[in-house]
Amino acid sequence: MIIKTKKTIPASEITDPYVFKERRKIIKALLALTAMGSGIVPVLADNKPRWTNLPESSFSADLMTTPSEIIENYTNYYEFSYNKHDSTKLAQQLATDPWSVEISGEVEKSGTYFLEDILRQQTLQEHIYRFRCVEAWSMVIPWVGFALGDLLRKAQPLSTAKFVKFTSVYRPEVMPRQKQNNMLEWPYSEGLRIDEAMHPLTLLAVGMYGDTMPKQNGAPLRLVVPWKYGFKSIKAIVKIELLKKAPTTSWNKFAPGEYGFYANVNPNVPHPRWSQNSERLLGSGFFTPRRETELFNGYGEQVAGLYKDMNLRHFF
Amino acid sequence: MVKFNKLKLGIFIACWLPLLWLLLDIILDNLGGNAVQAVHIRLGDWSLRFLCMVLAITPIQTMTNWRGMAEYRRMFGLFTFFYATLHLLAYLVLDHFLVWPIIATDILESSYIWFGIAAYLIVLALAVTTPKWVIKLMGKDWKKLHRFIYLAAGAAIMHYFWQLKGNLAEPLFYLLVIILLLGFRVLVSFKNRVVSRLMLPKGRR
Ligand code: HEM
Numbered sequence: 315m316i317i318k319t320k321k322t323i324p325a326s327e328i329t330d331p332y333v334f335k336e337r338r339k340i341i342k343a344l345l346a347l348t349a350m351g352s353g354i355v356p357v358l359a360d361n362k363p364r365w366t367n368l369p370e371s372s373f374s375a376d377l378m379t380t381p382s383e384i385i386e387n388y389t390n391y392y393e394f395s396y397n398k399h400d401s402t403k404l405a406q407q408l409a410t411d412p413w414s415v416e417i418s419g420e421v422e423k424s425g426t427y428f429l430e431d432i433l434r435q436q437t438l439q440e441h442i443y444r445f446r447c448v449e450a451w452s453m454v455i456p457w458v459g460f461a462l463g464d465l466l467r468k469a470q471p472l473s474t475a476k477f478v479k480f481t482s483v484y485r486p487e488v489m490p491r492q493k494q495n496n497m498l499e500w501p502y503s504e505g506l507r508i509d510e511a512m513h514p515l516t517l518l519a520v521g522m523y524g525d526t527m528p529k530q531n532g533a534p535l536r537l538v539v540p541w542k543y544g545f546k547s548i549k550a551i552v553k554i555e556l557l558k559k560a561p562t563t564s565w566n567k568f569a570p571g572e573y574g575f576y577a578n579v580n581p582n583v584p585h586p587r588w589s590q591n592s593e594r595l596l597g598s599g600f601f602t603p604r605r606e607t608e609l610f611n612g613y614g615e616q617v618a619g620l621y622k623d624m625n626l627r628h629f630f
Numbered sequence: 631m632v633k634f635n636k637l638k639l640g641i642f643i644a645c646w647l648p649l650l651w652l653l654l655d656i657i658l659d660n661l662g663g664n665a666v667q668a669v670h671i672r673l674g675d676w677s678l679r680f681l682c683m684v685l686a687i688t689p690i691q692t693m694t695n696w697r698g699m700a701e702y703r704r705m706f707g708l709f710t711f712f713y714a715t716l717h718l719l720a721y722l723v724l725d726h727f728l729v730w731p732i733i734a735t736d737i738l739e740s741s742y743i744w745f746g747i748a749a750y751l752i753v754l755a756l757a758v759t760t761p762k763w764v765i766k767l768m769g770k771d772w773k774k775l776h777r778f779i780y781l782a783a784g785a786a787i788m789h790y791f792w793q794l795k796g797n798l799a800e801p802l803f804y805l806l807v808i809i810l811l812l813g814f815r816v817l818v819s820f821k822n823r824v825v826s827r828l829m830l831p832k833g834r835r
Contacts, residue, residue, distance in 0.1 A: 383663075384663035385663075387662060387663050388662065388663030388664055398662075399662070451664060451667070584739035584740070586741075587740065587741055587742050587792050587793065588739065588740040588741075588742060588743075588793065589735060589736045589737075589738075589739035589740045590739075591732065591735045591736060591739060592732045592735070592736060594664060594666060594667065594725065596663050596664055597663075599665075599666075600665070600666060600669075600724050601723065601724060601727050602727060603726055603727040603729040603732065604725065604726060604729070604732060606732065
C-alpha cells in the first residue's frame, strides 16, 4: 500500500537533491574564496553508502525527499545544545560503536543485546516518511530501519504489557546539558501505548539515505513515529521497557500543558503558544507558502483507528 | 534638508549593515536548512536591538550631558521601524507568500505573535509622528505618546519569551537591558534632584 497523501509536494517546491548538492559545491567554492564560514557544517565525507538496493517499505510515501544536508544540519538534540548548529557539531563526540540495547519489563525474554546482533535478525527496508516537528517545520526522510513491532515480538510481550518506555543514552561526559542537569530530566525518555508501538508504521531506524545514521540524527538507533511530533522519535536508544502503566516522558514532565503524552500531529489542536495549522517544508525556498499540516501528519488512514473513541483535544 | 556631520553619516551607514550582511548571507546561501526562518529571526533580532539602542540614548545623554543625541534617538527609532517592517514583511511574504487564510489562523492561534503585533503598532505610531511638523502640532502629547516606546519594548520581550521552548538566555539578556534602561529613567525622574546632581559634571552641581 502506498500512502497517497492528498497534496504531494510539487516538484517545483523542493530542491532536487542532486541540484542541491551541485549548488552547494559551487557555493562552497565561493565560500572558500571569500574565506567565510558556511552556516552548514559538512559532517559526512562522501563515502559509499552502507546499504544499497534496500527494499522499499510498502508504507513509503511517493514524495521528493529532503536533501540530506538539510536533514543532517537541522535537527534538535538538547542533550548537546539548544542550538541546532552547535548540537550537530557536538554530537560527533558521541561514541556509538559498540552499542547495546536492553529489552526488559513485561516480556518473556528480557535481555541486553548488541545492536549488530539485533540487526542480523531484522530485514532492513527504506521507509520514506514525512517528519513533522512541533516547531512547525517538516521534512521527508528516507529512513533505513525495521518495524519496532518485529523486535518487540521477539521478546514476547506479556498480556500485562500496555505501554513501552524508551530511554536514551546517558553520557554527561560528552553531553553538556546532561552534565549541567539543564531543563529536561535526563536521560531523555519517551513512551508509546503498546498498540502504537506495534503498529507497522512505527520504526526503529539505523540510517537514512541508505547510509548509517548521522550522530546528530540519533545514531545508532532511534525511534520513528511518523504521525507524531518529532520529539516522540527518541534518539540513541539504550533501553526499551514494556510496562503496565504509562511512563513519564521528558517533555511531558517538563511542560505537561504544552507537550502531551500522545503528541499526535494535529492541525486543529494548537500548541498553547503557537499554531500547528501549517508548517515550513524544509528545502522549499523563499516565496513558497507553508504547507497545511495534516491530521496525523497524513497517516490518518493507517492510524486514526487507534484513537477512534478519544477526544484528541484532551489527549493531545 | 537633513544635514549630516561625519559621525552621523557613519552611524547612518552602519545602521544599514545588518541588512547588507543579511542580503550577503542570502546570496551566499549561508542561512542553513531553514533559510526563511533564519531571515525572519535575523530581522526580528535587529528590530529588538535597535529598540534597545533607542532606549539607551536618554541615559547616555544624562550621563554624558551630551546635547544633540536626540537626533540619534530619532534615527535609531526609524531604523527600529524599518527592521520591524522588514520582519513583518518577511513573515507575510517570504514565509506565507500572502496566503491569507493560513496567515489568519497562524496569528489567531499563536499568542506570541500578538505581542509582536502590539510592539509593531506602537513603533508604527511613533514612526509616523516623527516629522518635525507633527511634533510641533502635537505639543505635549508627543512626549506622552513617545513614552509608549517602553511598552513596545515590553511587548517585544514578551513576544520573544513566549515563543521559546526553554532556552531563556537570550531573551533574558534583552529583558535585563530593558529593565536597566527603564530603571534608569524611573530613578532619574523620581529622585530627580539627587540623581541628576550626581550625574552632572562637577562645575554644575
Ligand atoms: C517591533 C516589533 C517586533 C520586534 C522587536 C520583534 C522581534 C522579534 C524577535 C527578537 C524574535 C525572535 C528572534 C529569535 O528567535 O532570535 C521574533 C520572532 C518572530 N516574530 Fe517578531 N518582532 C516584532 C514584530 C513582529 C510582528 C508584527 C510579527 C508578525 C505579524 C512577528 C512575527 C514573528 C514570528 C512569527 C517570529 C518567530 C520566528 C520563528 O522562530 O520562526 N514579529 N521577533
